[in-house]
Amino acid sequence: MTSPDLLLLALSVSAFAASTLAGLVDRGEEPRRGRVSLGLALLGAGAGGVWAAWRLVEGGTWTLDLALPGFTPSGGAPTALQVSIGPLGSVFLLLESVVGGAVLLASLGYLREHVHERRGSLAGMLGLFLLSLELVVTSGTVFLFMVAWEGMTLVSYFLVVHEHGSWEVRRAGLFYLVMSHVAGAAVLTSLLLLAVGTGSWTFAGMAPEVSHLGGWWTGAIFLAATLGFGTKAGLVPLHVWLPEAHPAAPSNVSALMSGVMIKMGVYGLVLVGFEILGPTASLWWGFLLLVLGATSALVGVLNAIAQQDLKRLLAFSSVENVGIIFMALGVALVFLSLGLPALAGLALLAALFHSFSHGLFKSLLFLGAGAATGAVGTRDMERLGGLARPMPSTSLLFLGGALAISALPPFNGFVGEWLLFQALFASFTTGSLATELTFTAAAGVLALASGLAAYAFVKAFGVSFLAHPRTLEAAAVKADAPGTMRGGMALLLGLCLLLGVAPFLLLGPLSAPVAGLVGAPALDYGSGGPLGELPRPGSQGGSLAIGVVALLLAGGILVAWVLRRAPSVVAARSGPTWDCGMDAPTARMEYTASGYAQPMMRLFAGFYRARPHTEPASGASGRSGVLSRIGRYEMEVEYPLLGELFLPLSRGVERLGSRISRLQSGGIHTYLGYMVLTLVVLLILLRIAGGGSP
Amino acid sequence: MSLGPGQQLLEVVAAVILVTAWVSLVHRRLDALVGLYALQSAAMAGVAVLVAYLYDAPLLYLTAATIAGLNAVIVPRVLLRIRRDLEIPGEVNMFVSVRTSALAGLGCLLLAELVVGPLTPLAQIPAAGLLPISVTVVLIGLFLAATRRKAFTQVVGMLEMANGVFLAGLALTFGLGLLLELGVAANLLILAIVGRLFLYRMKDSFDTVDADTLRALEG
Incomplete structure (x- = not known):
């Protein structure tokens, strides 16, 4: 093959596929299975990274039609498969490969130390996950994109519920799956509207046709895309799955989900909003994203401050950063x-x-x-x-x-x-x-x-x-x-x-x-160059060369280090920390996580709607001396948005569901009867609609 | 238009398929249903052989052999053994009377003729009206599954449906459909396996194969 693209794509895809097989199918000894699988996935990520870098150097778009005569349709058919990677896809493929490679490397140790069951399948699913991510950013048609997108969601669901022994993990996984399902529907809506409007099922073919679409049409596409991709990215108020799923997943999975997967939401929105709809952008689209992003940034970071759970804190911080990106x-x-x-x-x-x-x-x-x-x-x-x-x-x-x-x-x-x-x-x-x-x-x-x-x-x-x-x-x-x-x-x-x-x-x-x-x-x-200024618009704004800042910083640290080493007038003595005259300080006296968050909790009390609970120490009341006799202090923080926004929605769905469930008699014959009826009605419709012209 | 002797034979064999499907609606014995299915499958194999000979499609001999072996012999034997092993009582329990079933069967034929009849020129084999027959068999199979009480009859109904689908495939794409036909054959095998599993599990759990007991599982 003359094209390195094809070679690298094939190498990467087959390495990921082999990694999946090695992890899931091989009956060998578990630890070895996990290592082999991770190693193969690393190879895949390496090939993907080289490919992405090559694409960025080369420029332009590389396209491969996967048309096998007799098996898959070719050309403009709705279900045609086409791999296509442009500059935008290359950027995200590079991100996936770099972060994926580092996380896979770390997974070698993580699996051995902290994962105690089904290591092989976790490793195999990681390989499959990276494969689906690679397909998302390299698909050139709506059909392939949706397959990859839903595959990514499904695989990540299984990764989240890897430790499914605990009820909380299963609940978080289900929550994530439902939200992603709705998001998938919105993404599909957006892409179908695009395809119908432009008459093209390839992303490359859509862009030149969008100028014929009306403002309502493009607006609807953009809104559906924001809903779908925003949910995946974790945009407020669609972020609610994120702080549940990230802590529940094994940490290497959270790293990949937060580091790479939610960026696929960003990729999708840039693809639809800029690459395809860019020339028809309306002013309100930008303001919508700006407001949603600013809200996400604030809501995310304020929630992050209030968390006691380290991984939940990180998850909310992801919401904040996605907000900044949006x-x-x-x-x-x-x-x-x-x-x-x-x-x-x-x-x-x-x-x-x-x-x-x-x-x-x-x-x-x-x-x-x-x-x-x-x-x-x-x-x-x-x-x-x-x-x-x-x-x-x-x-x-x-x-x-x-x-x-x-x-x-x-x-x-x-x-x-x-x-x-x-x-x-x-x-x-x-x-x-x-x-x-x-x-x-x-x-x-x-x-x-x-x-x-x-x-x-x-x-x-x-x-x-x-x-x-x-x-x-x-x-x-x-x-x-x-x-x-x-x-x-x-x-x-x-x-x-x-x-x-x-x-x-x-x-x-x-x-x-x-x-x-x-x-x-x-x-x-x-x-x-390394010491140059960061780009800035026109002559406005300040200029900054980070290389210079870094040199200054390094110089400062060096000077401080030298001064510390230099003989000083007063010899430094080391002794125990001053304990305010009490007994030796214990861990109980340390600044706690909730104590640290207090100033912000008070400052933004309206946002948190926190309810402090205090309990007196047992057997004592009132105050004695300087020290307060409060025994316990707990603060209950309401999770804003979850209750108000999603509960009515889910109740509505439940009511609708209970109405529909009257159709569900549970008897298998009833269902078969429905099928007969449907078939007969469809046949009659066919006769009425198209009977005359076979 | 006038038909050659080969095509007339094809019509006769196709009619056997139709009649076996219809008779399976009015029969009251489970073993007879299985026998009818075997006969129907044998007729299917016959159709495949005739089409292969008349229209010079040698790959269809392979298809015919598959049907003859799998649908006409192995699957019926498996079904009979299941009935014996599980001691399923031999009669068919119906939700709908025999008379209604028979009329419904005729209704299916009428509907299929009305809807698919005009499409016959699209089929590769214009002579034998295979297309309406195939749709009728699908409808009758589904009807059988829907209106009989035992899970066993549901499996037979599904198998008849599969035969109908197969026949449609034959009528529409006999020249290049080897892949499709092998696929349908594989499907059938899976259906038989799943049906077997389903029946054994059900007998295990409920001590009966009356599919109506599944209502108890409603959430």
Whole structure:
């Protein structure tokens, strides 16, 4: 074969398929099965990554028709299969392969240490999951896309319920499946509307035809796409499955789901909203996404602060980051419909870059959380603590991820948010008052969300890893995470740092796809070099070269280190922590997770609708001396949105269901009777409708 | 148009298929139902042989052999053994009287003739009216399954339906349908296996094969 594309595609797909078979079918010894399966999947991810990089270098779109005469239809048939990978798909394939590879590497150790049953099948399903993800971003037709999309949902459902012994896991899995099902229906609606409207079943064939569609038609397509893809991405108020499913899944699965799968929602929306419908974008689409994104960012981060469960905290933080990404998409759409492609490109660049960044650091954080919670045996942060001593590498890596997600330079989280800020500030060049006001408010929301995210991650890291162990289980942890887990996490953190210091390594390859998506003349974001400035619109806004910042930071750290080493006037003494004159401090006196969250809980009391419960200590009442005699303090936090929005909906469905269930007599004969009736009615209809012209 | 002797023979054999389907509606013995099914399948194999000979489609000999072996011999034997093993009483219990069933069978034929008759020119084998017959057999099989009480009769009804589908495939695409026919044959085998499993499990759980007891499972 002359084309490396075909070779790499075949290699990647067959490696994933072999991984699935090895994990699920092979009857060999379990641990070995898992290793073989993961190894094959790693090969698949490697081939996928090389392929994606090759596509980005090569540019353009590569298409392969899977028409086998006699088996699958060819050409423009609705069920034709076509693999097609363009610049947009390559970006997401690269993300999938990089994060997937690191997570698979970490899974080698994770499976051995923390998964106690059916390791082989978990590994095999991971391979299948990555295969479905690869197909999602490389399908060129509606049919193949839907097959891959639903396959991805189903496989991820089975991954979520891997530890299905517990009732909560099964409940979370069912919840996830139902939400994804509705999302799948919305996605299908959107794509079918597109196909019917444009008369083409391939994505490539749709784009040139959309200009003939009316505003109502494209609006309906966009709304359905937002509903479907937004649910998968975890956009408020469709995010409710996310904080249930992520904690229930094994941690390596959460890492993949949060790092890669929810980005497929972003991919889908960019595909439909920009690549296909871009030229017909209306102003309200952008504002819709901006408002939804800003809401998600705030709701996500505020909920993250309130969580006691480490993985739930991370899940809510994913909602926040998806919110930021959708804000950027909204901004891009607004600029696009105002006829400012260069600015739209900047915002879209921010969205894609942040998708990539979030994939890297969120999977890192989930792996770190998996190592910590797996070692202690609980996800409750109040029962962790003091893990930095037995697990120094894991703690350091988790800290790095926390810094990155808090958007602190020199990590990559900073770059995406900086670009988004630049795009928001650029609204003052549009001359539209509504846009200026909205974008200024959005910039405020973004700043608030970033600050609160840092607050949440101080909690996540500080309470779980620092201070003394809060429980005997936490104190019993002796060993750090296995080498492969640390290796996978180190790889991710290294990439976070690399993209933070030299963002041009990614911004450069992204500029061509982005320029194509917004229809702008070639935008070049990659010429800055490692010490160059980040792209900024026109002469407005500030300029920033992260490489320089990183050098300054490194220099500062070096100076501090030298000063510390240098002989000082007063010799440093080390002694026990001052305990306010009480007995030696115990873990009970540490800052707790709920205590840390208190200031924010009070500040945003209206949002949380929290109900504190206090109980006096047993056998004592009133106060004595300085110390309050309260024995227990608990705070019940309502889960906003879940009750008000979804309960009436689910009750309505139930009522409808009970009405329909009268048809369900339970007797098999009745059902067969229905079938006879249906068949007869259909035949009669056929006779009436088309009888004359055979 | 005038038909050659081969085609006339084809019509006769096709008529056997139709008649066996209709008779299975009025019979009251389970064993007889199985026998009728075997006869019907043998006629199916005959149709396949005739079509293969008349229209020069040698692959259909293979199909005919499959049907003759599987549908006409093995599946009926399995069914009879199931009935003996499970000690299923030999009579057919009906929800609908014999007379109504017979009329319904004629209704099926009428409907099929009305709806599919005009489509006959589309079929590869225009002479023998195979298409309406196939639809009739499908409808009768489904009707049989829906109006008989025992799960055993449901399995037989489904098998007859499969024969009808098979016949339709033969009539419409005899030239290139080997894959389809093998698929249908495989389907049939699976149906027999699933039916067998279903009956044994049901006997195990409810001590009867009266499918009406499944109402108790309603949630």
